[in-house]
Amino acid sequence: MALKEMVVQGATCTCEFGTGTDTLKVLTQGKYYLNDHEAKNKLAATHKDVGTTFEKNTFGSCKKMNNNPCTSTVVQWSGFYEKVKYSPPEGYILLEDSKATCPVGGNNCISIMNSGQQAEPSxxxxxxxxxxxxxxxxxxxxxxxxxxxxxxxxxxxx
Structure with missing residues (x-):
């Protein structure tokens, strides 16, 4: 199994039925940071980050809604790493290939394009x-x- 990046706040996500991208916001915890020397920006994202958990909460126009504006809402995540659990929020860490389910788009329609991690050499x-x-x-x-x-x-x- 190849190594996969863990997802952090600022990850770029897309929906297969949308026309744009949006940025993931971590709203469930404020304690665990990854790849962030000063612990200010890169909160670890978990499978508990559901609801309206994006910056703009839209992926543009939605093909499932006759190209009307998308209102992205995450119902659940799949493909998370069950060996790392942050408490609170009792959430498992998301990986770069994790997918989210939207009530309009359906099962696993939201995917992660970029984990949000960035190299910070010291x-x-x-x-x-x-x-x-x-x-x-x-x-x-x-x-x-x-x-x-x-x-x-x-x-x-x-």
Whole structure:
């Protein structure tokens, strides 16, 4: 089984019957953050995030409603990871391939396009990184002396 990303607030979702996307909001908890160094933006999304849990609560026009405006509502989630449970809200973490059910669109019509996670490299990441691997990825940077060098040294004219 391939590794899957866990879903956080800010994930981009779409409905197979809608014409647009919307952004997931986590409303069920305010304690658990993923991939967020300062713990301010990336709340972990769980299968308990149901109801009107999107920023705009619409996926544009809905084909199931004769192209009238969609009013997205999540009834339930499927495909969540049952080995990680956050308490409260007693919710299992959503994964990038989790799907949601809408009362209009039906079973599993809402899918996640982007988990909302974003890389936030820190100095510690560079300290822990394999120097030889980084020398192949970034050949112009001397990783042994990376922190000692002024990044603007190459601009100085003598």
């Amino acid at each position: 100095k510690q990441n560079f300290k822990n990184a394999d120097e030889e691997l980084l020398s192949h990825i970034l050949p112009v940077i001397d990783m042994k002396n990376f922190e000692k060098i002024d990044p603007y040294d190459f601009l100085k004219v003598e």
